[in-house]
Every structure is written in structure tokens, then in C-alpha cells.
Amino acid sequence: MTPILSPIAGLLANITPVVxxxxxxxxxxxxxRYWMLMLLPMVVAIAVVYKTIKTDRLExxxxxxxxxxxxxxxxxxxxxxxxxxxxxxx
Amino acid sequence: MVIGWSGxxxxxxxxxxxxxxSLERPDLSDSTxxxxxxxxxxxxxxxxxxxxxWLLGQRKRGVILLISIGLLWTSGFFIGxxxxxxxxxxxxxxxxxxxxxxxxxxxxxxxxxxxxxxxxARPDAAVIPYTPSYGHVHxxxxxxxxxxxxxxxxxxxxVLYQDPASRNRHKxxxxxxxAEPTAAxxxxxxxxxxx
Numbered sequence: 001m002t003p004i005l006s007p008i009a010g011l012l013a014n015i016t017p018v019v020x021x022x023x024x025x026x027x028x029x030x031x032x033r034y035w036m037l038m039l040l041p042m043v044v045a046i047a048v049v050y051k052t053i054k055t056d057r058l059e060x061x062x063x064x065x066x067x068x069x070x071x072x073x074x075x076x077x078x079x080x081x082x083x084x085x086x087x088x089x090x
Numbered sequence: 091m092v093i094g095w096s097g098x099x100x101x102x103x104x105x106x107x108x109x110x111x112s113l114e115r116p117d118l119s120d121s122t123x124x125x126x127x128x129x130x131x132x133x134x135x136x137x138x139x140x141x142x143x144w145l146l147g148q149r150k151r152g153v154i155l156l157i158s159i160g161l162l163w164t165s166g167f168f169i170g171x172x173x174x175x176x177x178x179x180x181x182x183x184x185x186x187x188x189x190x191x192x193x194x195x196x197x198x199x200x201x202x203x204x205x206x207x208x209x210x211a212r213p214d215a216a217v218i219p220y221t222p223s224y225g226h227v228h229x230x231x232x233x234x235x236x237x238x239x240x241x242x243x244x245x246x247x248x249v250l251y252q253d254p255a256s257r258n259r260h261k262x263x264x265x266x267x268x269a270e271p272t273a274a275x276x277x278x279x280x281x282x283x284x285x
Contacts, residue, residue, distance in 0.1 A: 038169075049158050052151055053248045
């Protein structure tokens, strides 16, 4: 191997196992940029589980879950807006 | 006056998954209330989310809980990797995670990968045991799995102490025909008395 390529080969040898071989449940998924969107599945899960336990009739679960999830998101946005105003405007 | 169901014996069939008879709450108020302790069902719900409801006969409810809680837990495990189950690193969060039994197994696996018993990684090793997560990825993984555990706690509590009269109150009032007044009640009303 030429002297010019040997540092590159060494670098690739170090990063190759991580970059090329993603192993589910062993290596994390790069979702740093979307962390705020990842809150939505949690809200849906909370609403589904809560309504599944509390609702007597299962056929009412989709509608009640949708309403509860929308309420949670709405209040999260309102709380964020209030905190933003508190920190930026006051 | 109690109209309608005379007791839970006719409403709730004998439950093989219920706890021992000595753990049943004694009937202190009236004959319509017969809450039941389901110890085995609660343990089953801890082992597998939704299994407690399934064993109590509420199979659709159990399947919904299994899918929702299981998907949340698996998503957190998938996003953050095995490193999100770290009892030494964040013990408080692990309390939430361990409300689903498989978290304990995964935590043991995590320790076996990084502990002193793990195979020593050579400098030229082609495969490292696992890649730890950091920042938002780690936070999301921990949050997902801990939240799944706490939601499973709700399901466990719902299985552990379940009042059949309360669970099916709406259904029974919708399905039950209006009760016919007894002869004594009709006579009382005819004489101008209240019930």
C-alpha cells in the first residue's frame, strides 16, 4: 500500500465496524435532529393505554384516544409558548 | 334500594387466575360490589404487557395493551440500543424500566457486554460489543422504555384489583331491561310512600 493511502486505510479500519454494520438493538439510531417529533408517538401511546384501561366500550377507544392525544399536544404547545414568553419577553 | 343484579356471583364466573380466596376483599357494603384481587394476572401483566387482561378474559383489551406498550418499549430499545438499560448509570429511570420484566433481562445482557466478564476487546477487533448512545438519542431511548414501564404499571394495577361491577357498569345499564317493581314496592307507591 502506498504511503499516501495507509492513513486512510487505518482510519477506515477504525470506523468501518460502526458505519457499515448497523446492528439493531446494539447500535443507536441517529435521530438527534428529530427528537421533538419523537414525542408524538409517546403521546399517542399514553392516550391509547390510558383509554384502553379506562374506557368500558372498546369501540370508543379510537375517538377518545384521538381527543386525548390532541389535548395533550395542545397543552404541551401552550406550555411551551408560555415558557417561551416567560423567558424571552419578561 | 338495590334494583337489578343481586350479586357478583351471577355476574363474574369463577376465575382460575384470581388470587387465593383469602385475598379477596370481604363484602362490606352491599351485594353488588365484589372486587377481586388477581395476583397471578398482575404477575403475568408484569412479564408480558397485556397478558393479565388476556388471562382475565378481556382479550381485545390485552392485545391493544400488548401492541401499544410493547411497541413503545421496543422502539426505545431500538432507538437507544442496549445501553439505555443502565441500572448503575441512571437507577431512577431503571425503576420505571423494570416495570416491564424483559427490561431486567436486557439490563443483564448489557452488563454482560460491558462488565468484567465480557470478552476483552482487542485493539484490532473487528466487532465492538455495542455502541453506547449519547445526547437526545439516549434520552429518547430511556424515556420511551421508562414510559412503557410506567404505562404497564397502570395495566398491572388495573388487573390487580378489578371490580367487575365497575368495569361493566355502562354495558350492563345499557343492556339490562328496566326492572319490574315488586308487589310490595307497587303497594308502597300506590299508598303515596317513597322507595
